Amino acid sequence: MTARLELANVPAGHRPDVDPAGLSVGIVHLGLGAFHRAHQAVFTEQAAAISGSTSWGICGVSQRSAAVREQLAPQDGLYSVLTRGQGDPSIRVIGSIREVLTAPEDPGAVVDRIADPAVSVLTLTVTEKGYRAAAAGGLDLTDPEIQADLAGRPPRTVVGQLAAGLARRAAHGSPPLTVVSCDNLVANGPFLRRLMEGYAAASPDAKQLLEQLATARFPASMVDRIVPATTDADRDEAAALLGVRDEAVVVAEPFLQWVIEDDFAGARPDWDKAGAILTGDVAPWEQAKLRMLNATHSMLAYLGGLRGYETIAEAVRDEELAGLAQQLMTDDVIPTLTPPDGLDLTEYGATVLKRFANPALKHRTAQVGMDGSAKLPVRLLGTVRDRLAVNAEPRLAALAVAAWMVSVAKATETGTVLDDPQANKLQTAVSSATGTAAVVDALLGVESVFGADLPANAVFRQLLVEQAGRLS
Structure with missing residues (x-):
């Protein structure tokens, strides 16, 4: 029987580029799907390895089901990326995800982590539909989930989570937050800011939220990597390459690209050292x-x-x-x-x-x-x-x-x-x-x-x- 994925069981040539136990959480990521694990989490680990920083561990938030947490939790957040190109496949274990939360189970914990003063960057991959935008481009204030968040329930939507997190950051005196959308939307950062402004204007805490939004940054970004859904055959192949069983393996092509508008409110990982393009115009x-x-x-x-x-x-x-x-x-x-x-x-x-x-x-x-x-x-x-x-x-x-x-x-x-x-x-x-x-x-x-x-x-x-x- 193949052993479960644990750091001690991973062959030296496939281990993370950083010591996972030495990383503290400095990033919250909303939408803990395969794409994030094959893209931003990889960039973040490589940046930490190059710079020697230990401040950029990731708290990943699953927006819907507990499936990802159930895969990652027994493996201490570790998972592998199986890269398939024209030649033989390669595999590497990634250790940048240090915490996994499931929003529907504990929305309060998500807000607490967003409000954490040690967190200065929030990234998200929630797909186009996760933004709950109306046809005209603003926030769909008729959406029942948006209305429920505005009415004061523990937030379940992305904009609701962000708004509650920003409000609590203000209460804690936390530094300004940078929010980096990594979804396929035109001018995704400014777009998300507009949605947040629409939510804030409809909120009972409008003044406080708008003040927080004025200090936050929403840089645009463009991401690119093909990440197909993982199959049981992929898991079997990963097990053969690693010698251990990884239920959370993700599959990707060799190509990897991230272009980010260089507009941050505070500290950030050295993503540019890992190959990301920082530019004034995305x-x-x-x-x-x-x-x-x-x-x-x-x-x-x-x-x-x-x-x-x-x-x-x-x-x-x-x-x-x-x-x-x-x-x-x-x-x-x-x-x-x-x-x-x-x-x-x-x-x-x-x-x-x-x-x-x-x-x-x-x-x-x-x-x-x-x-x-x-x-x-x-x-x-x-x-x-x-x-x-x-x-x-x-x-x-x-x-x-x-x-x-x-x-x-x-x-x-x-x-x-x-x-x-x-x-x-x-x-x-x-x-x-x-x-x-x-x-x-x-x-x-x-x-x-x-x-x-x-x-x-x-x-x-x-x-x-x-x-x-x-x-x-």
Whole structure:
């Protein structure tokens, strides 16, 4: 029987770059999923190892279930990253996560940790839907969970947790906090600040919260690494490589990137020494990634899913789909972008497809395609609007959106579960739609996805009807 993951059982060549027992918590992270463990936690450990600092251990907060805590707690927070590229896989144990909390079980402990004076940075990966934003871009104050937090319950939402933590920091005299969003949202830091300001204005403690927000910093950031869901086969392979069993192993590609706006309220880890890019303007990097990598990922997920492909790598091996993905980037996306210094967009696009084609990463089309109503506005609809604004027809972007529409309609027709925060609204909209044009009109009418402008655009509607007709 393979031993459980414990530091003493890990071969020397696979051990963490730091002594986990020597780290104190200086970072709180909301959204303790696989991506954080394969990305920010790795950067943080490498930065600590290079600088010799022991102040940047991470308290990870699971926002929903206790599953991650149940995996990590028996292993003293240790887990491994299984990296799969073109050659043999490699594996390394990471020790930067020093505490794991589960928000629904103990929301008070989450607030206490955010308020801890030793904590100066909070990061988060809660996915687009975790921000509970309204279609217009502000906080959705009609959301029942937001209303419950505002009414004074122990907070369960991200903005509620942050607000309560900031209020308690004020009471404790804690130094200003830096909040780094690592989710795929346009100008994610300023966006989160606006949501927090909306929450504060609706709160009984409005004055105090707004004062705290004035001293906090919300830098924008852009993250990139492909992290597919871990399977039992991955755990078996990790056990064979490590010689111990790791129930919390995460799988990732070799590529790793983090671009952060250099705007911090106080101390921070030396992430730049670990390879992160600190810059005065994240926007060009962010736009290139969202509109090229993320949008193409979504396109391949929906088109590939409709053709029965289980993984993105399978979809890219389909020459027609690979060609359409390439066209999306060259024909629709690149004309809307201003490249950051040092980034060749054509070369970047080729790299994106090469990464997607990595056969060792079994990134499922269903996983990439989930939460489409939250992802489409930030990944594809900005490109659509920019192309329409210069009287160009965004045919490939419309194809990607149409593929999502057809996928929603097919899931509704077959009774398949639609993994989307607006599943009920979407499926209700298409349930009585007969024919392609009716499906398009029904989904275009969901203002929380398409706003008020796109449904009124005859060119975009016609493109959707044509493309959906080819896919149906």
